[in-house]
Every structure is written in structure tokens, then in C-alpha cells.
Amino acid sequence: MSHHVTSSDIAIQGDHLDNSKVSTIKTILLIIAGVGTVISLLGLFGVFGVWFQGTFAYSWVFAYYFFLTLSIGGVFWTLLHNVSNSGWGTSVRRTFENLGSTFPWVFLFGIPLLFPQVNQYLFEWMNIHRDAGHHSVIDHLHHEDHLLYNKHWFMNIPFWFGRFAFYGIGLTLVIWFLRKLSTNQDTDPIPGVENLFRARFHSTYTLIVFALTITFTGFDFLMGLDYKWFSTMWGVYLFAGSALNSMAVIVLVCTWLKSKGHLQHVTGSEHFHIMGKLMFAFTTFWAYIAFSQYFLIWYANITEETSYFLIRNTGNWNIGMICLVFLHFVVPFIVLLQAWLKKNPKYLSIVAIYTLCMHALDHYLITIPERGVSLGRINHEVFGDIAPAIPGAFWGDILAFVTIGAAFLFVLLRALGQHSLYPNRDPRILESANLSN
């Protein structure tokens, strides 16, 4: 920090993104997202044939959940910043809120999962439930599949729909309300501490909504791909990746905004140092959780549990899994140990991009290996016999990723342009601007 930041350095009317400068990129993103969504929906509902419909359903879940973790992570950092009464991050808190505010839009991309045309390829337990037809589902399961009979209280289609609605509505209300509290303060002629205290209070119990959402979306959308498999570490595992990579997105957004001349005076190397330290912490936390999950399953060697790793430690998937150990943990761990690197926005951004690539690999290995196994079982005439992978399905993954990614970037840019880029009338803005750690 070159000098002590005083209130004369703070933009009184706020630091606004010039929307005209990003309109071109926003238009391009909107076109990509729009065209991609149309093609994807046609594909998901069978216009391009059963083969594409089935394989693309998995691509969709992969891309959908990848971007959902980033949005949910934005909500998490907002909640954590409020509830821990933090002063360090007030100048970057708006970026947390903006990232979190993409949640409702990204969540909408999960709507296709509600339709049997899509979820018949993903969630086989639903097919077995639907086989009951007019008869009682419980009776049907009692004869067909005792495991599903026992899991019926949780895994039943009406409850699944109810949970889906809860995830979407719950976290949307949370982030919408908290962001509104924060942005209302920007134009408040008498900005006191009231909004800040309200945000802190309401961030306490809403953390529970967040925890339920990250855990149970993971259970319903990813663990449900194989209804026989379970892991109690699953929610924490997804949370670790979510917190790490949403912080990576926040670092990238802040670096970009600074390069465009925004966030001047209020953010500096100290803020990037803290954000880098959080990335470092969650890199380690991810490894700790990922290993704990693997270790217990590997040691106990129970059939229901090992299926997940048996698929992923077969053939080329195993190369990916071993890569995760070294490239998702060892490399960023060593790199992020350097303090000078974390203080430099440019170098930290390179690490952030790298971490996001590893997150994509992580989520690819979570979702996609299930594809060849499930689809081969559901319809081997179209998809071929049960195999580790389905050749050619990779292009669908790219299509889904680009589509939802473009939509995610569009709503993020839109959110950034709506309000001041930092809470200029927050009582703690000077404390944050003069941060030293």
C-alpha cells in the first residue's frame, strides 16, 4: 500500500463498470449461450437421436454442476464474510456477491433434469420407480430392488422434485436478499451500520441453506447417477472444490477489474495475498477430503462403496485420477506456498486459471465415467456394451461446457455492471482498503 487510504480516495458515487465497454463481449456470450442452449435442448429431447440424447445428458450434468459449484461458492464466500464479521474483504465483497448472484441463472440450466426424456439416462433409480406404473411404488420396489425399497423414504420422485425446488428457491432468496442489503447501502445518504448488522444476522441461519444445497445437490445430481453408491464425504468433497474454485474466479474477476482501472485504492497486493492464502487453504482441504474419502473406501473394501473407484481406476480414467493427485494438489500446493506470488495479481490469476482447469478435470472424472457403464446397461443396442467410455461422446461435453460457460460469464458480467464494484459506503471500506496482513 503506497499511502494511507482516506475517504477522499473512495468514489462517492461508487465505482461503476462502463457497460458500453463490455457490451460486445456480452452480446457474443449471449449468442453463444443462446445458440448452444437451443441445440442442447433439441439434443436432450431426442431430436438428434437416442445416442446423442443419452450421451449428452451426462455432458449436461457435468457442465451444469461445474458452473453450479462456482456460483454456490460465491454465495458461500458472501455468507462467510458476513457471518465472521470480517473487515479485510469489504472492498472485494461485492465481487463475492456478484458471483453468488449468478446462482439463480445457472440453476435454471438444471431444469432439463426434471424431464423423464433426460433423467431416464442419468438416474436409473427413477426408471425402476416408474416401472411400477399404476401400482404402488413401495410394493414394486419390495419385489424388484430391496436397496431402493430401503432408500425409498429419500429417493422417491416427488421428494426429489421438492428438493429440486428447495435448492433453487432457497439459495436464490438468500443471495438476492444479501446482495440487496449490500447494494442498498451504496446510495444510502446516511449509511450507518444497520445493513451490515442485518447482513451479519441473516447470514447465520442461511449458512444452513447453503450447506444443505451444496451437499444435497451433490447427492441428488451426482451421487444419484449410481444409486447403489454412497459416500458420506461427498458433500464436503464438493464443497472443498466449490470454495477453492469460486475463490479462483473471484481472483480472476478482481484482477480483470483492476486491469480496467477499477477497484483502485481499495484493493492491493494484501487483498490478493489473503485470497491466495484462502486458495492455498482450500487446495489442501480438497486434498485432505479427497484422500479421506478414497482412503476409507479403499481400506474397508465394501462392494457398494468401491464401485465408484473401480470405474475411475480403470483404463485411462486412472491416468486422470493419478493426475488429480499431483496436479490438483501437489503442484498448486508447492506453487501457492510462495508469499510473493500470492501478492502479485497476475501470477495469482495464472494459478487461478490452472486451478479451474483442474476443477474441470475433477468434475469430468466425477460425472463422465458413469456414462459408459450406465448407458451400456440401459440400452446396449444403441450405446454398445458396458464400457469405460463411449467413443465420440466427448464433443457433447465440449458443447455443454461452452454453452453453460458462456451463459455463466454473461450473467456474471451483467451482475458486475449493475452496481458499484465495491461497497463505497460501507463503514468498513477504509479498514479494508488499508489492510495489512
Add this chain to the structure above:
Amino acid sequence: MSTTRKRVYGYLAEFKSASALYKAAEKVRDAGFRKWDCYTPYPVHGLDAAMGLKRSILPWFVFFGGITGTATAFTLAYVTQVILYPTVVQAKPTNIFTIPAFFPVMFELTILFSGFTVLFGLLGLMQLPRLNHPLFASKQFHRATDDGFFIAIEARDEKFSPQATRDLLADIGGENIELVEEEQD
């Protein structure tokens, strides 16, 4: 009357507040002194930058200490469990692929060795424990643990001069400037 020889330790000056000390520290740093220190009742943020202190070498000790811990644990587990006395537990292989079973102890020894390197490296770099410090000869110095903010410039610094250093400390706001002498026997 006993004849004790005394050796000049250096000048001790008191400052009014933490911010006065901070600004004075920047001036002492800019004057080019190397062997000097600040004494405050509580940690002052950013004072190490104002004093021109370089980053400690300690993190490197800890890094290599931690690596030593990892390697020690791996060697210990691998040699005993795989080479000397291969132990088949739950049909797990007795080769390098048993490594997940070694991870907990590798993790623990990494932490243990890092912790020890922090503790002993820190004590070593600070030259602790020591029984006495020349500044304890000063009557006012005990206030550094209560409400006093002090700068002490040592006489063994190359830039030290009996008159100019005293003047410098007075110029930058030092009060109660005192020549501290340590007794030698």
C-alpha cells in the same frame, strides 16, 4: 571501590506512540543503520516494513524440515511394511501401491518435523534462550512491556557515532535518550 569495566551497548530512545515509533523507524532505516531494533508492548502492523526487515529465512527451514518428515515416514513405512516384513492386510498389495496406507503417518511426520523446525529454528535465529540482555541495564526499559515504545541503536553498528546518533534520535522525536552500558566482568 570495585573497578568494573563497562561496554557501551548503544542508545535507547523512547517515543510517544506506536505511530511516532513507526515514523521514526522509517527514518532510522533510511539513515542506513543495520544493528538496531524496536521494542513495543504489542505487535505493530507493518513495522517490519518500516524497519526495512527482510523476509525471514525460517520458511525455507520449515519447508525442508517438512520434506524430511515426509521422506522419513515413507522410508520407515516402506522399508518395514514392504521390504523387511511384507504384511498382507485385507488383501492389499505389499508394494508401492500400498502407499495410501502410509499417507496418515507421512502426514503426521511432516507436521511434526515442520513444527519442530519452526520451534527450534525460531529459537536459533533469535538466539534464545538467553539469560540476560544488555538493555535490561536501563531503568526505563521495563516499560516496553507496558506503555513504552523504544528504539535502540547499537554501538557496534558501523554508522554509530556518539554524537550524531544521539542527534538523529532527538531529531526524529526520541525522548529520554539514554546511553546504555552493559557491565562486564
